[in-house]
Amino acid sequence: xxxxxxxxxxxxxxxxxxxxxxxxxxxxxxxxxxxxxxxxxxxxxxxxxxxxxxxxxxxxxxxxxxxxxxxxxxxxxxxxxxxxxxxxxxxxxxxxxxxxxxxxxxxxxxxxxxxxxxxxxxxxxxxxxxxxxxxxxxxxxxxxxxxxxxxxxxxxxxxxxxxxxxxxxxxxxxxxxxxxxxxxxxxxxxxxxxxxxxxxxxxxxxxxxxxxxxxxxxxxxxxxxxxxxxxxxxxxxxxxxxxxxxxxxxxxxxxxxxxxxxxxxxxxxxxxxxxxxxxxxxxxxxxxxxxxxxxxxxxxxxxxxxxxxxxxxxxxxxxxxxxxxxxxxxxxxxxxxxxxxxxxxxxxxxxx
Numbered sequence: 001x002x003x004x005x006x007x008x009x010x011x012x013x014x015x016x017x018x019x020x021x022x023x024x025x026x027x028x029x030x031x032x033x034x035x036x037x038x039x040x041x042x043x044x045x046x047x048x049x050x051x052x053x054x055x056x057x058x059x060x061x062x063x064x065x066x067x068x069x070x071x072x073x074x075x076x077x078x079x080x081x082x083x084x085x086x087x088x089x090x091x092x093x094x095x096x097x098x099x100x101x102x103x104x105x106x107x108x109x110x111x112x113x114x115x116x117x118x119x120x121x122x123x124x125x126x127x128x129x130x131x132x133x134x135x136x137x138x139x140x141x142x143x144x145x146x147x148x149x150x151x152x153x154x155x156x157x158x159x160x161x162x163x164x165x166x167x168x169x170x171x172x173x174x175x176x177x178x179x180x181x182x183x184x185x186x187x188x189x190x191x192x193x194x195x196x197x198x199x200x201x202x203x204x205x206x207x208x209x210x211x212x213x214x215x216x217x218x219x220x221x222x223x224x225x226x227x228x229x230x231x232x233x234x235x236x237x238x239x240x241x242x243x244x245x246x247x248x249x250x251x252x253x254x255x256x257x258x259x260x261x262x263x264x265x266x267x268x269x270x271x272x273x274x275x276x277x278x279x280x281x282x283x284x285x286x287x288x289x290x291x292x293x294x295x296x297x298x299x300x301x302x303x304x305x306x307x308x309x310x311x312x313x314x315x316x317x318x319x320x321x322x323x324x325x326x327x328x329x330x331x332x333x334x335x336x337x338x339x340x341x342x343x344x345x346x347x348x349x350x351x352x
Contacts, residue, residue: 005082043086054081066105068166087157103215114217121341122182129211139189141330155185194263195327196270232272240286253342288313
């Protein structure tokens with residue numbers, strides 16, 4: 001193992017590699033761990049030849065990168081490739097990783113706030129478009145879970161980039177009280193094939209031929225179990241009731257929230273004539289947190305921070321459009337609510 005790239009360096013190319021002694025896999029992982037380059041799991045050595053293979057995938061992308069907070073280091077393609085390799089990515093995953101980094105570095109994503117908060121938010125990536133099939137991104141059964149290299153490695157790569165280049169180190173600049181397993185990797189695909197509505201990226205202004213990654217800072221998914229409802233209106237009642245939690249950030253902060261319908265729930269809703277806009281409005285009208293479910297101390301805290309009470313309750317989103325709806329997952333009458341950190345937005349970036 002003669003020459004490896006430096007995971008934390010975002011300087012000039014000639015300073016981004018170093019010679020190290022001949023190490024086996026165990027020795028390499030000890031070497032990387034001692035330098036704080038890992039998320040606690042083993043990493044692959046980013047040798048110079050591997051880095052070159054990754055850079056070839058993005059050789060025409062010369063747009064500058066924004067600085068990554070809190071260190072405010074400006075990434076280079078070499079430093080991004082280094083972390084993608086360590087995370088277990090294949091070269092063909094790299095353009096998706098690069099697009100995700102561009103998304104989380106925008107002001108709307110609010111990377112600094114999502115790291116500084118004690119909320120357990122993680123970088124959540126949603127991949128849509130033809131690239132899902134090209135890379136093997138899971139958008140069906142168990143799409144939030146284990147077993148798919150593309151999902152695991154792409155999400156993990158962005159996490160390592162934030163740690164090693166941006167300086168988002170757990171317990172230091174990443175201040176989450178508990179964190180969550182989603183901080184290792186939370187990346188899944190949109191199940192466009194079984195969605196009865198237009199894909200999310202198309203609703204955001206991209207073309208059907210585009211491949212897009214959407215980034216948002218969220219909690220892990222909350223399961224919505226509804227095996228009993230036979231009509232769309234009843235499913236929306238169940239969805240809204242799960243979202244009415246007095247302990248979620250949705251009560252404290254104005255911000256987006258994400259509802260992921262399973263294909264079975266989506267089919268029932270569509271067959272009953274529900275559009276995206278109508279579902280957003282109905283959930284918005286149903287999902288209130290009653291004042292009596294909120295402690296007196298929290299009510300005062302909310303009042304001090306400008307949150308108002310309407311109809312003796314608190315809303316879970318500023319507007320119906322802040323409830324973002326997609327379809328993902330496989331068979332089963334389960335959907336998911338994915339609440340955001342709050343002071344963030346869903347940021348879409350085309351994969352080039």
